[in-house]
Amino acid sequence: MRIAIVGCGFVADLYMATLARHPELELVGVFDRDPVRMARFSAYHALASYPTMDDLLADDRVETILNLTNPRSHFEVSRAALMAGKHVYSEKPLAMEVQDAEALVALAEDKNLRISGAPSRVLAEPAQTMWKLLRDGAVGTPYLAYAEMDDGLLHRMAFRQWKSTSGAQWPYIDELEVGNTLEHAGYALTWLVAFFGPATSVTAFGARVVPDKKVDVPLDAQGADFASACIQFASGPVARLTCSIVAPHDHSIRIFGEEGTLSTDDCWKPRSPVRVRKRMTVRGRSMEMPWAREATLLGGSAGKARAKGLAKVDFCLGPVELAHALREGRPSRLSPLFCLHVTEIALSIAKSLHEEAKVAIRSRFDPMEPMSWAR
Secondary structure, three states, rough: OEEEEEEHHHHHHHHHHHHHHOOOOEEEEEEOHHHHHHHHHHHHOOOOEEEOHHHHOOOOOOOOEEEEHHHHHHHHHHHHHHHHOEEEEEOOOOOHHHHHHHHHHHHHOOOOOOOOOOOOOHOOHHHHHHHHHHHHHOOEEEEEEEEEEEEEEHHHHHHHHHOOOOOOOHHHHHHHHHHHHHHHHHHHHHHHHHOOEEEEEEEEEEOOOOOOOOOOOOHOOOOOEEEEEEEEEOOEEEEEEEEOOOOOOEEEEEEEEEEEEEOEOOOOOOOEEEEEEOOEEEEEEEOOOOOOOEEEEEOOOHHHOOOOOOOOOOOOOOHHHHHHHHHOOOOOOOHHHHHHHHHHHHHHHHHHHHOOEEEEEEOOOOOOOOOOOOO
């Protein structure tokens, strides 16, 4: 699949870090509205660049646009790409409003094009391993899930010094204004939605718990720095998702079932251990003990031996899945309706800072298929 990148900022370098692993993806060229940033990125990676966005869209060689712009530009760039007859893979979220995300999905369908989007870690080994264990009944009927997306006390970190390999600054203004919930919740939501299917409602609470972060972004322009949401799934389970840039780093996911607990340490990391802790029966009483029959299915010493060369998070998993789906004539596992559903939930949580806390989720999707290699 021949691709072009729109947006040559911090995240574009993350895609470039693993692009060479995937011969299915041929990068034709790049564009950024900031000519200095584009020149630096294209020179560093020895890539062709386009003088204008119109020049990129007019290039018949390009089949798919990777929309790596800031969140507020996602809708505009994706819509232009679809109107020009290009498939789209977008960074999260699809759009900043549910109606705009719905419009993109409808436009893609109308033009017989594909739209898909990040995050794609649900396609990697930890998520697929957990999903396979759930399907195989490793912890019995799942009832409850806890997911954490805490990233530490951001304003005490040297974030102004964070730069990508080509020299792009970490977009801290976007992170603070858009909010860490909308930026980060999708990493856990994609797992939960894939595992449990469509959600029916979200009850959320958002707050700015650190009033003075001593940053050059006015407080009233900042999103919530803490949000917690309870998500009801049509299939039965309930999930509690917490996001913050206050609490210490924690990206764990735990699923509690009739027969035990299924967990992973960090849904971000490509080699995060996956563990099953079985419920024990002692003197007729069912209980879970810390030492009770815990099995590590992914990770540990065996996982470390296999991890050589795989330590980098592979941001290209989503575009590769889209390329395979197009070549094989099948729906993408990160389908338009799946991505729309995750976007709707994330937006509902992010907007709980100012809007109604309990939101009925309208969108639905057909469940994706697991990866064929999942154990």
